[in-house]
Each structure stands twice: as structure tokens, then as C-alpha cells.
Amino acid sequence: MIVGFIRYMIRGSLILLLLGLGYLAYEIWSIPFNTIPLLQDENPGMTTFMQQQIRERLPKNHHIQVFRQWTPLSEVSAPTLNAIIAAKDAIFLPTRI
Secondary structure, eight states: OHHHHHHHHHHHHHHHHHHHHHHHHHHHHTSOTTTTGGGGTSOOOOOHHHHHHHHHHSOTTOOOOOOOOOOOGGGSOHHHHHHHHHHHOTTHHHHHO
């Protein structure tokens, strides 16, 4: 009776481990490593939010061009960086402060 329960628990643990490893492999595989170096030489495209704001604010048949001005990280204040991190990942920031 106990041996059967132990075997059952071992099989269940192995299944959970395999599912976890599969999920981890999927997450790592889905990271776009090939596009990250491209950001050194070219600007990222427009986000859906940017496109929505342009559609809402501009009349039809008008064209807008987006200009980006990059600022070195050393020139950005700590509160601004914390706000950006909090906006992107609210769980990460409390562990860093």
C-alpha cells in the first residue's frame, strides 16, 4: 500500500518536473535574442499604444513622423528609472528598493 503511494508520488513529481522544464524551455525559446542586437543600430517600431494615440489625435489624411531622441541612462534620474521599472514589472521594483 505504501509502496504504491510512493510510486504514485514519484510519477506525479516527475510529470510536474517535465512540465516545468517544458515550460521553461518554451519561455527561453520565445525570447527574441536575434532582434536585440538590431536595437543598437535602428529604432524600434511603433507600439500599438503609439498608433492608437496618433489615430485619436490626427484627422484623416494626415501623416505624422515620429522622432526619438535617445538619452544616456546616466542622465536619467533614479525616480524616473524606478517609475519605468514599476510600470513594466510591478513585482520587480519592491525587491530592489
